[in-house]
Amino acid sequence: MTSSLMAAGLVALGLAACGDNQSDGGEQADAPTTSTAATAAASGASPAPSSTSLRPPTSEIKVSRAAQAPGFIFVAPKKVFGAKPRPIAETGAEIIDPKGRVRWFRPNKGKNVAQDFRRQTYKGKPVITYWYGRLSNGTGKGKAYILDESYKRIATVEAVGKDIEADFHDFVITEDDTALLGSYRKTKAGDKPVVEGVQQELDIETNKVLTEWHSLDGVPPSDSYEPEGARSASSFDYFHINSANLDDDGNIIVSARHTWAIYKIERKTGKLLWKLGGKDSDFKMGEGTQFAWAHDAVPEGGGVYRIFDNVTGDKGAPTLGDASRVIRVKLDEKAGTVKLLSEQEHPDRIATGTQANGQRLPNGNLFVGWGTSGVFSEFTPGGRMLFDAELPSGLDTYRAYKSVWKGTPSGRPRVAAQRSGGRLRVEASWNGSTEVVRWRARTGPSAKRLKATGGKARWTNLETRFSVPAGKARFVAVEALDKRGKVLATSAAKRVSR
Incomplete structure (x- = not known):
């Protein structure tokens, strides 16, 4: 079967190796800016949270x-x-x-x-x-x-x-x-x-x-x-x-x-x-x-x-x-x-x-x-x-x-989230991981009091967008899951934006 899978616009993606970006000589340097927000601003739309700055x-x-x-x-x-x-x-x-x-x-x-x-x-x-x-x-x-x-x-x-x-x-x-x-x-x-x-x-x-x-x-x-x-x-x-x-x-x-x-x-x-x-x-x-x-x-x-x-x-x-x-x-x-x-x-x-x-x-x-x-x-x-x-x-x-390649980045996944009515819009990324197939959000009133919220979201690209019930969550983290449901890594908890 012939298929055309042209993605609309850019694919929002995760951060460079180990959660970092690359400098000219191949070194790694942290660059936590937001490509999704930048793209939205350029189009006139309201900024959305993003876990990455990359625009491949x-x-x-x-x-x-x-x-x-x-x-x-x-x-x-x-x-x-x-x-x-x-x-x-x-x-x-x-x-x-x-x-x-x-x-x-x-x-x-x-x-x-x-x-x-x-x-x-x-x-x-x-x-x-x-x-x-x-x-x-x-x-x-x-x-x-x-x-x-x-x-x-x-x-x-x-x-x-x-x-x-x-x-x-x-x-x-x-x-x-x-x-x-x-x-x-x-x-x-x-x-x-x-x-x-x-x-x-x-x-x-x-x-x-x-x-x-x-x-x-x-x-x-x-x-x-x-x-x-x-x-x-x-x-x-x-x-x-x-x-x-x-x-x-x-x-x-x-x-x-x-x-x-x-x-x-x-x-x-x-x-x-x-x-x-x-x-x-x-x-x-x-x-x-x-x-x-x-x-x-x-x-x-x-x-x-x-x-x-x-x-x-x-x-x-x-x-x-x-x-x-x-x-x-x-x-x-x-x-x-x-x-x-x-x-x-x-x-x-x-x-x-x-x-x-x-x-x-x-x-x-x-x-x-x-x-x-x-x-x-x-x-x-x-x-x-x-x-x-x-x-x-x-x-x-x-x-x-x-x-065939198995990428296992040493850094942690990244997450960003924004409250939208009764839902949280979650952005999850882990650049370089070839094993993550699903994401699971953990939310709570503080970074140390998080619990699994909503179902498992299928990985769709290096930055995956999904939503979960907002409740009274003020912080969010994401777990990267492999095909067996095993937790590969968990992001740091981030404050939910409004």
Whole structure:
């Protein structure tokens, strides 16, 4: 069944991790202001109580069918380059469920943005990771962060070296608990000012460089399809590294947008082993295997690689088609050939010139983030669409992922309440909790004399609104309940407003 679950206006949501908001560098700082009241004031309505200040964007669910893989969706909405700012909604890292309801939101601050937001594994435990920093001409300067299940930051990873900072395109934690991190470095190729790609593997605990590769060590600027001067008049971004992953032999697979190619790099020595695609490919490209402006090259094992083929690039750049796709190709290194195994386009034939990714889910489904379109989708292995959603106009997300996640924020839920006739209008939030399914209010004449009031209210979004009998209540608290009715946590008691 196809359903449209477009929420009206903004979804009122809970506070940032552990009940707090995030500062520019990933630190947490208390910010107990009220978004519901602000929204009401902007519309001319009387202010209502709110337990949160956050204003995350709301995705429109266009398709939702059975057989979807379990899990939550990880996106990082940001303003599309050139689009007008949306004064009502914030942008940032966001975890939503398949109905579009927000479970966790961490807003961007100032000119900084979150990118490549996803779940990974570190030291055998699930974590969430994201890059945070500033963007410029399709590259970024920032840091990568690792958060545990309570949303506490447990590690920060930075690029190391002169004139380089961590770029946003890819931050991968390996099975060895090291980090693969790309960056951009201005240098010269002969007398020509260029920007080369630098791929580093770093020890996460010490931030020490373990391996390093530079694109100029084997890939000349003449391999580029990018028009010179397209991004900068002072230096030529000829390579544009945008992903790195370990192959099943332990070596590194690197993707470069501007050379239309992926590369295998020997992990220990930095030797370029082979090049797939682009000019002078080491493999004979079979029918349907040529790709352009690609992103997110991921080894699936056994010589199979999954690639997001953007097909088209920036305005005025050469193109190979009119619909982006996720392709799976099979390499035969001995024969020097490559063949197409599968391809997945969006039914609307979306063409996204930048960004995007494809993720293989545990049940075999394919989850796709369609880059600048702001669309993200799920497909069966046979190509049937099961899920399709879109961010509000003017916003996109660099990538989109789907993963099982259990968030257990260390802070307490928050509550606000207002008397309205014989009822209390209650607002409850607990940002980051994936386990709360119902709320129960406790009211009383003082903060120490509270009792359960009314029934259990179903969780409807990160901030849930419900009402209970007012009686003579002057204080209110809320209990967060799991699916078995167990109390997960209780908020502090707050005075009822009038």
